Amino acid sequence: MSNKKRIVAVFSGNRAEYGLQYPILRAIKEHPDLDYRLVVSGAHLDSNFGRTITEIRDDGFEIHAEVAIDMTGGEKVSTARAIGSGILSLAPVLQSMNPDIFLVYADRFEGFAAVITSSQMNIPTAHVEGGDITEGGALDDSVRHAMTKLAHLHYTTNQQATNRILAMGEEPWRVHTVGFPAIDLIMDGNYATPEELTQRFTLDATRPVLLFTQHSITTEFEEAALQLRPSLDALTRLAHEGVQVILTYPNNDAGGETIMQALEEYLGTAPQNIQLHKSLGRYAYHGLLALAKLNDWRVACVGNSSSGIKETPVFGCPTVNIGSRQQGRLCGENVIHVNYDKDEIYSAVHRCYFDSSFRSICALAENPYGGGNAGKLIAESLANIDLDPKHILRKRMMLNGESKDGWFR
Numbered sequence: 001m002s003n004k005k006r007i008v009a010v011f012s013g014n015r016a017e018y019g020l021q022y023p024i025l026r027a028i029k030e031h032p033d034l035d036y037r038l039v040v041s042g043a044h045l046d047s048n049f050g051r052t053i054t055e056i057r058d059d060g061f062e063i064h065a066e067v068a069i070d071m072t073g074g075e076k077v078s079t080a081r082a083i084g085s086g087i088l089s090l091a092p093v094l095q096s097m098n099p100d101i102f103l104v105y106a107d108r109f110e111g112f113a114a115v116i117t118s119s120q121m122n123i124p125t126a127h128v129e130g131g132d133i134t135e136g137g138a139l140d141d142s143v144r145h146a147m148t149k150l151a152h153l154h155y156t157t158n159q160q161a162t163n164r165i166l167a168m169g170e171e172p173w174r175v176h177t178v179g180f181p182a183i184d185l186i187m188d189g190n191y192a193t194p195e196e197l198t199q200r201f202t203l204d205a206t207r208p209v210l211l212f213t214q215h216s217i218t219t220e221f222e223e224a225a226l227q228l229r230p231s232l233d234a235l236t237r238l239a240h241e242g243v244q245v246i247l248t249y250p251n252n253d254a255g256g257e258t259i260m261q262a263l264e265e266y267l268g269t270a271p272q273n274i275q276l277h278k279s280l281g282r283y284a285y286h287g288l289l290a291l292a293k294l295n296d297w298r299v300a301c302v303g304n305s306s307s308g309i310k311e312t313p314v315f316g317c318p319t320v321n322i323g324s325r326q327q328g329r330l331c332g333e334n335v336i337h338v339n340y341d342k343d344e345i346y347s348a349v350h351r352c353y354f355d356s357s358f359r360s361i362c363a364l365a366e367n368p369y370g371g372g373n374a375g376k377l378i379a380e381s382l383a384n385i386d387l388d389p390k391h392i393l394r395k396r397m398m399l400n401g402e403s404k405d406g407w408f409r
Contacts, residue, residue: 009099013042013110019282023184023375041067042110086113107144127151131161133328169399179370187372192287216255224255234345239271292317300352313367318352334362
């Protein structure tokens with residue numbers, strides 16, 4: 001390589017997304033041949049979601065651009081309007097930055113707007129966490145696969161995801177199986193201690209702890225409050241039995257505002273040992289999950305967040321996945337799947353705390369998302385990939401379509 005560092009612009013539009021991007025940003029920052037430009041957008045700039053831009057600064061990263069996205073209202077048109085707003089706002093930022101590579105994460109509408117923008121501007125675009133499946137009625141799969149076809153480089157969390165991207169006709173040299181970036185941080189042990197958590201959340205180690213996040217399903221957002229109700233009923237019953245419940249806000253998807261309002265109203269009449277937070281932050285969130293590894297604590301992760309699927313196996317934390325949002329997602333043996341039914345939810349959580357056989361399975365469950373070196377693998381790839389426009393920008397479809405009996409396969 002030349003002595004000139006490659007500029008990697010990194011887009012982050014959401015608190016959960018940033019927690020997963022942190023190891024990548026850190027690795028890019030530390031790589032001798034790379035420099036980063038951080039573009040922050042979406043819910044990071046919204047006080048209703050904890051204004052998590054402050055968390056990014058606290059982590060020591062410089063923010064090079066703030067891109068506002070208009071996400072107002074809970075109607076079907078809101079997300080479409082937000083994607084258009086994101087494209088219009090981001091285009092001049094990328095034009096000014098002129099990065100060598102642009103990195104986008106996962107499957108959210110903010111990232112979708114970002115990858116549309118960069119790919120149409122002929123900026124080599126890297127996509128992390130493509131190839132996954134969540135068939136549960138959200139638009140995640142459609143958006144994620146569309147982002148894969150627009151992007152030029154793919155960094156997947158597991159071999160199944162890699163195989164799906166290859167099945168989409170992507171060239172093998174573009175696809176890299178690196179594992180789940182959040183595991184990098186978990187392996188570092190960089191999370192809150194039991195003492196810090198006990199003080200911040202006023203926790204009692206002798207009573208079970210429940211960490212709860214439930215997002216809306218994009219294609220069913222009108223039913224968000226109805227889908228939340230069984231969970232709240234189950235949480236009330238558990239809280240009356242002494243369980244310490246920590247609620248967090250959902251993402252800023254369509255239907256998210258309805259859930260936030262329902263949580264605020266619920267808190268007014270909920271048992272005293274239920275608390276609500278807009279955002280816990282990665283440090284505290286991983287610390288709470290890590291309590292599951294300690295013999296004197298009993299912890300369960302409950303809801304429909306992808307973190308309950310992808311991050312809990314590392315800690316051996318029992319997890320209850322509610323509803324269809326994560327349907328099809330690669331899971332460890334620590335996950336129990338239930339419907340929107342208060343009795344099912346209650347029984348599953350109860351099992352997480354008191355079924356010794358299941359708790360032993362959780363403690364020994366294999367983690368299907370890698371060993372914790374994703375950030376460095378991605379940074380090394382970004383530093384060495386051939387960026388000749390004729391090579392990186394000209395994508396070839398590897399499936400030729402064999403004709404048989406009038407059909408193509």
